[in-house]
Amino acid sequence: MSVNNTITYEFPLNERIRVFIRLEQLFQQFIHFSEGGSIADKRAAVHVLLDIMSIFKRNDLKLEILKELDRQALILNKIANSEGVDKEKLDAILEQLKLITQKLNTVPGKIGGTILENDLFKSIAQRSSIPGGTCSFDLPEYHYWLSQDDAICLSDLQHWSSPFIGIHTAIDFILNFIRNSRSGKQEIAVAGFFQVSLNQNQPFQIVKVTLDKSLLCFAEISGGKHRCNIRFMEPSAENKRPTQSTSDIPFTLTCCLF
Numbered sequence: 001m002s003v004n005n006t007i008t009y010e011f012p013l014n015e016r017i018r019v020f021i022r023l024e025q026l027f028q029q030f031i032h033f034s035e036g037g038s039i040a041d042k043r044a045a046v047h048v049l050l051d052i053m054s055i056f057k058r059n060d061l062k063l064e065i066l067k068e069l070d071r072q073a074l075i076l077n078k079i080a081n082s083e084g085v086d087k088e089k090l091d092a093i094l095e096q097l098k099l100i101t102q103k104l105n106t107v108p109g110k111i112g113g114t115i116l117e118n119d120l121f122k123s124i125a126q127r128s129s130i131p132g133g134t135c136s137f138d139l140p141e142y143h144y145w146l147s148q149d150d151a152i153c154l155s156d157l158q159h160w161s162s163p164f165i166g167i168h169t170a171i172d173f174i175l176n177f178i179r180n181s182r183s184g185k186q187e188i189a190v191a192g193f194f195q196v197s198l199n200q201n202q203p204f205q206i207v208k209v210t211l212d213k214s215l216l217c218f219a220e221i222s223g224g225k226h227r228c229n230i231r232f233m234e235p236s237a238e239n240k241r242p243t244q245s246t247s248d249i250p251f252t253l254t255c256c257l258f
Contacts, residue, residue: 005214006252011207011221011228013198016064017178019055020171026052027168034157039146042153043134046121049161050128056112056164062104065170069101072177075258093177100173103166112163120145121160177258178205184252192217192232192245198255200226208254217245 012018026048033045055061076094079085116122124142127133136143145153187194198204207228209219217232220242232249233242 005212006210007213007218008208008210009219009221011209011223013204013206013225016068017175017205019059019061019064020068020175023052023055023061023167024171024175026055027164027171030157030161034154034161037150042146042157045157046124047128049115049157050125052161052164053112053115053125056110060110061167062107062111065167065174066101066104068174069097069104069170072174072258073097073101096173100166100170104170107163107166111167114163115160118160178256179208179254181257182254184208184210184254187251187253189230189232189245189249189251192247192249194230194251194253196223196228196230196253196255198226198228202257204255204257206256208252208256210252210254211249215249217247217249218242219251 010021012021030045030048030052033041033048036042036045073094076090076097080087080090116125120141123139124134127138130138134142145156196207204225207221209221209230211217211219211232215232217234220231220233222229222231230251230253232245232251234245235242
């Protein structure tokens with residue numbers, strides 16, 4: 001299957017990776033919208049940044065990420081002398097991991113807390129819980145900011161998001177490392193169903209299902225760290241609930257470690 005003609009569905013096997021993937025998506029959206037020139041783009045970028053802050057309020061992500069980086073460093077050091085390991089490449093990865101860890105350790109206090117010291121951003125955050133609550137008559141200062149030159153708005157967005165740069169780098173590193181930890185295996189879901197049994201003695205993190213876009217179905221994955229069920233569902237054209245495919249569906253299964 002050509003990469004351009006496929007679609008991949010991921011299923012995180014623990015809460016830590018689940019939060020990391022959500023943040024990854026939000027960071028990607030923030031970068032996309034912050035580079036846009038329209039008022040709608042600027043509004044979307046601010047809204048995404050508020051979502052990022054909301055996740056950080058509920059989780060001590062700095063500690064969680066440092067734990068994950070330490071765990072990965074331990075695993076890499078264990079396999080350093082194994083046969084067939086590219087020592088030079090491994091050392092480069094360990095050095096990158098070390099630098100990311102050091103950078104995170106220099107960040108004082110709770111990440112992102114200083115953003116609300118900006119009066120404008122604080123006002124936007126307070127009104128954002130109200131549907132349509134950031135209209136021009138609610139927040140004339142925000143209306144003024146949105147009309148400013150793109151360079152001014154981008155500079156402010158970069159400043160507001162700067163506390164999260166280290167976290168973004170660390171999450172990208174962690175997820176990339178996990179996703180590339182194993183090669184995929186070709187499988188067939190008989191009548192649209194496949195069950196995966198996972199070895200409890202191995203630290204599986206993500207289950208990935210990749211299929212050709214030409215197949216008129218999507219993968220619905222459920223389960224936990226010991227077993228996952230994969231159902232290939234066909235969307236309904238009549239606003240009804242999707243139904244499980246009765247066809248045998250070829251796909252690539254990747255059970256990612258570390």
